[in-house]
Amino acid sequence: MSDQPILILDHVTKRFGPITVVDDVTVNVHKGKIQVLLGENGAGKSTLINMVAGVHEPSSGQIIVDGAPTRIPDTKASEALGIATIHQELQLVSSLSIAENILMGRLPQRFGLVDKGEMYRLATEALTTVGLHVDPRMPAGALGIARQQLVEIAKALSLKARLLILDEPTASLTKHEIEHLFGVISQLRSEGVGMVFISHHLDEIAAIGDSVTVIRDGKFVAEVPATTPEPDLVRLMVGRSIDEQFPRRATPPQQPLLRVQGLTRKGSFTDVSFEVRAGEVLGIAGLVGAGRTEVVRAIAGADPYDTGTVTVEGKPLPKGRIAAAIAAGVGLVPEDRKAFGLVLGASVEDNLGYATLMSSARYGLVDRRGQAERASAVAKRLAVRMRSLGQRVGALSGGNQQKVVLGRWISAGSRVLILDEPTRGVDVGAKVEIYQLMNEITAAGGAVVMVSSELPEVLGMSDRILVMSDGRVAGVLAAADADQRTVMSLAVKEVESDRV
Amino acid sequence: MSNTQGTTPTAQKAPGADIKSTRAKIADFISDNGALVGLLVLCVAMFIATPDFLTPNNLLNVGIQASVVAILAFGQTFVIVTAGIDLSVGSVAALSAMVAAFTGQSWGMPPLVALLFGLLTGLGAGMLSGAATAYGKLPPFIATLAMLSIARGLTLVVSNGIPIPTPSVVTWLGGSVGPIPMPVVVLVVMGAIGWFILNRLSIGRAMYAVGGNLEAARLSGIPVKRVLVTVYALSGIFAAVAGLVLSGRLASAQPQAATGYELDALAAVVIGGASLAGGVGRISGTLIGALVLAVIRNGLNLLNVSAFWQQVIIGLVIAVAVGIDVLRRKRA
Numbered sequence: 008m009s010d011q012p013i014l015i016l017d018h019v020t021k022r023f024g025p026i027t028v029v030d031d032v033t034v035n036v037h038k039g040k041i042q043v044l045l046g047e048n049g050a051g052k053s054t055l056i057n058m059v060a061g062v063h064e065p066s067s068g069q070i071i072v073d074g075a076p077t078r079i080p081d082t083k084a085s086e087a088l089g090i091a092t093i094h095q096e097l098q099l100v101s102s103l104s105i106a107e108n109i110l111m112g113r114l115p116q117r118f119g120l121v122d123k124g125e126m127y128r129l130a131t132e133a134l135t136t137v138g139l140h141v142d143p144r145m146p147a148g149a150l151g152i153a154r155q156q157l158v159e160i161a162k163a164l165s166l167k168a169r170l171l172i173l174d175e176p177t178a179s180l181t182k183h184e185i186e187h188l189f190g191v192i193s194q195l196r197s198e199g200v201g202m203v204f205i206s207h208h209l210d211e212i213a214a215i216g217d218s219v220t221v222i223r224d225g226k227f228v229a230e231v232p233a234t235t236p237e238p239d240l241v242r243l244m245v246g247r248s249i250d251e252q253f254p255r256r257a258t259p260p261q262q263p264l265l266r267v268q269g270l271t272r273k274g275s276f277t278d279v280s281f282e283v284r285a286g287e288v289l290g291i292a293g294l295v296g297a298g299r300t301e302v303v304r305a306i307a308g309a310d311p312y313d314t315g316t317v318t319v320e321g322k323p324l325p326k327g328r329i330a331a332a333i334a335a336g337v338g339l340v341p342e343d344r345k346a347f348g349l350v351l352g353a354s355v356e357d358n359l360g361y362a363t364l365m366s367s368a369r370y371g372l373v374d375r376r377g378q379a380e381r382a383s384a385v386a387k388r389l390a391v392r393m394r395s396l397g398q399r400v401g402a403l404s405g406g407n408q409q410k411v412v413l414g415r416w417i418s419a420g421s422r423v424l425i426l427d428e429p430t431r432g433v434d435v436g437a438k439v440e441i442y443q444l445m446n447e448i449t450a451a452g453g454a455v456v457m458v459s460s461e462l463p464e465v466l467g468m469s470d471r472i473l474v475m476s477d478g479r480v481a482g483v484l485a486a487a488d489a490d491q492r493t494v495m496s497l498a499v500k501e502v503e504s505d506r507v
Numbered sequence: 508m509s510n511t512q513g514t515t516p517t518a519q520k521a522p523g524a525d526i527k528s529t530r531a532k533i534a535d536f537i538s539d540n541g542a543l544v545g546l547l548v549l550c551v552a553m554f555i556a557t558p559d560f561l562t563p564n565n566l567l568n569v570g571i572q573a574s575v576v577a578i579l580a581f582g583q584t585f586v587i588v589t590a591g592i593d594l595s596v597g598s599v600a601a602l603s604a605m606v607a608a609f610t611g612q613s614w615g616m617p618p619l620v621a622l623l624f625g626l627l628t629g630l631g632a633g634m635l636s637g638a639a640t641a642y643g644k645l646p647p648f649i650a651t652l653a654m655l656s657i658a659r660g661l662t663l664v665v666s667n668g669i670p671i672p673t674p675s676v677v678t679w680l681g682g683s684v685g686p687i688p689m690p691v692v693v694l695v696v697m698g699a700i701g702w703f704i705l706n707r708l709s710i711g712r713a714m715y716a717v718g719g720n721l722e723a724a725r726l727s728g729i730p731v732k733r734v735l736v737t738v739y740a741l742s743g744i745f746a747a748v749a750g751l752v753l754s755g756r757l758a759s760a761q762p763q764a765a766t767g768y769e770l771d772a773l774a775a776v777v778i779g780g781a782s783l784a785g786g787v788g789r790i791s792g793t794l795i796g797a798l799v800l801a802v803i804r805n806g807l808n809l810l811n812v813s814a815f816w817q818q819v820i821i822g823l824v825i826a827v828a829v830g831i832d833v834l835r836r837k838r839a
């Protein structure tokens with residue numbers, strides 16, 4: 008075994024038109040080693056790995072595989088080199104079955120026909136490696152985002168690649184699934200697979216990485232060992248230090264803003280009741296599949312429910328009517344920004360303005376000045392990194408896309424913000440910005456409901472924590488009395504009592 | 508580990524990069540305005556092939572020939588932007604013209620009232636298609652295919668299969684004022700209205716959102732169903748106007764008028780750069796698409812190419828235009 012890296016990105020540069028997104032960066036990946044890429048939103052991490060995955064070709068510089076300069080013009084070429092990639096944005100075809108998604112392009116055949124039995128067997132095998140137990144015949148779109156992410160990982164793992172690229176694979180997973188995934192990754196590492204790993208969760212770097220390449224604004228900053236302390240990593244990454252990771256400024260809670268009573272939908276959630284006061288942040292924790300997303304979507308009018316009531320400032324909201332909820336000041340930031348949050352082909356300005364497009368119109372005419380002013384003010388306030396307000400939102404980095412979805416509701420002046428995984432894929436600096444925004448909202452008399460799978464975030468930013476389990480409220484804790492253990496024991500409570 | 512980052516090569520590359528970006532700018536312009544460039548190239552080619560092409564009279568002819576398809580295509584643009592399709596526009600055009608002629612002739616309605624009846628017919632047909640898709644959850648392809656058949660059938664029922672002379676205003680719409688042909692005037696007016704709706708009305712901007720990502724639009728509080736009914740209703744009204752212009756030119760509403768025009772309208776929209784996947788499309792592009800089709804037809808006529816071969820050539824043009832567009836999108 009030689010020390011020769013299996014992959015070298017050698018002084019690569021990538022330009023999109025006039026702007027340079029990756030500027031002369033070099034990265035080495037060794038056999039049996041995990042190379043971490045670290046950088047803020049928009050630093051160029053995804054663009055960098057996309058050059059290996061066959062999505063983009065470098066504008067200059069070369070890609071060296073096993074010592075030989077190689078061109079990777081498309082995904083096929085990348086796979087042929089033994090490279091498997093888990094992209095940041097989910098790529099599953101939601102109408103196809105999970106099995107077809109996993110085995111796409113290499114369905115097992117028998118007498119020229121797809122061998123269904125074999126297909127489901129292989130798919131089940133792949134799903135087992137990531138600890139996901141679902142029926143592979145289900146359409147992929149029926150799964151929530153975390154499980155879709157696990158399917159993507161299963162798919163990449165089943166390619167038996169010798170170089171695995173993981174672009175924020177943990178962004179929508181909870182602790183439990185992440186630990187499982189890390190077990191699989193460690194196993195692969197000991198088998199000699201080289202890996203590139205991207206994550207905004209700094210604690211994962213020491214847990215799984217070997218070496219860290221830090222990039223900022225598309226440029227190489229440093230390469231440091233994965234054992235480097237987190238504050239140092241942050242400083243390298245954002246160019247300054249961040250004193251407080253969870254800057255919650257509690258506001259004394261006032262009158263109740265949002266009240267949910269006995270909300271029930273058969274098969275999804277049962278008898279969910281809670282209250283959020285003005286000035287309060289209510290965190291909602293629970294395992295994947297506990298029904299958190301279903302409940303908040305129902306509250307926001309996105310989905311219907313069977314029984315129960317939702318009232319905002321004492322006024323009941325009609326069932327399943329989004330426009331009414333918005334008019335009452337409710338804003339929902341959905342968990343899957345690509346599927347439910349953004350019109351990727353439209354501009355940043357348009358995307359920021361959708362919630363006010365109809366309501367700000369006079370005589371049916373677009374309030375063009377108002378829309379433009381609101382958009383530029385919000386983009387500035389959230390520090391959205393973009394070329395211009397006219398840029399396609401799909402060309403923004405993941406974290407900046409998230410800011411745009413959030414910005415839409417800031418712009419609409421929503422008083423009850425429902426945030427479903429608001430910092431998924433958001434870098435440390437931008438996370439703090441989003442938290443500060445939550446502070447501003449509560450200080451101004453608004454209320455925030457935050458669903459999150461990141462326990463430290465729930466613990467650090469909530470005033471009270473509601474834990475859901477199996478579609479029911481397992482308990483509500485004051486943040487002061489809560490820690491990881493108390494929350495987790497509530498989260499698994501119902502599940503255990505049901506299954507024993 | 509190679510932490511060394513070369514800086515010298517970047518300095519050497521700079522001038523080359525500049526030249527490339529100018530060239531890239533031109534390439535960008537051509538690929539952004541592919542249809543316009545295609546139209547200009549086509550005009551030059553036609554002029555070289557037959558100098559008759561560039562006479563004022565012939566150019567007005569092209570305008571008249573383009574008008575009906577262009578007006579239909581403007582209406583179709585709204586629908587395509589929302590990722591729908593309206594196959595019924597040709598039949599709805601014929602039915603609307605027939606209703607106007609019938610109410611004028613057989614019911615003795617004043618010409619303007621008859622014209623209004625024609626427009627309302629288009630509106631009604633469009634709203635029905637829209638309601639069937641938005642509320643009845645029928646795929647647009649099926650809903651409007653049904654409307655294609657229903658509207659054509661009703662045209663035959665109303666007319667008994669016999670052409671009916673048009674009311675005076677409608678005939679006026681098909682004629683000309685001085686040297687200016689009215690169909691071209693109507694084309695410009697309808698184009699302006701279409702542009703205004705898509706770019707200045709909130710419901711127009713909402714059409715792009717619905718076509719780009721229906722679920723995201725819905726979750727932002729955009730009334731998706733209302734938007735869908737509106738686009739089909741607009742398509743119906745535009746079809747009615749096109750039908751009136753067409754019947755006005757012939758001074759009679761024909762039962763088989765505008766048969767197959769839905770395909771030309773679709774082609775014009777797609778050549779103009781709209782995507783059948785939704786979220787993309789402009790009135791200016793659609794106008795160019797309609798002109799491309801008209802120029803080809805006109806040029807081939809001047810060159811005495813048989814109508815049969817014209818069909819084949821138009822088909823090829825559509826395939827090439829859309830093919831180029833697909834390639835371009837893939838690259839972007």
Ligand SMILES: Nc1ncnc2c1ncn2[C@@H]1O[C@H](COP(=O)(O)OP(=O)(O)OP(=O)(O)O)[C@@H](O)[C@H]1O
Nearest residue numbers: 023028048049050051052053054402403404405406
């Ligand atoms: N196709 C494109 N055209 C133009 N600009 C692009 C394109 N793709 C990416 N960019 C720009 O390149 C920059 C880097 O984006 P990239 O997705 O690589 O960031 P990232 O480091 O992965 O960020 P994140 O942590 O948010 O995922 C961004 O500013 C983005 O706007």
Ligand SMILES: [Mg+2]
Nearest residue numbers: 052053095405
């Ligand atoms: Mg990224």
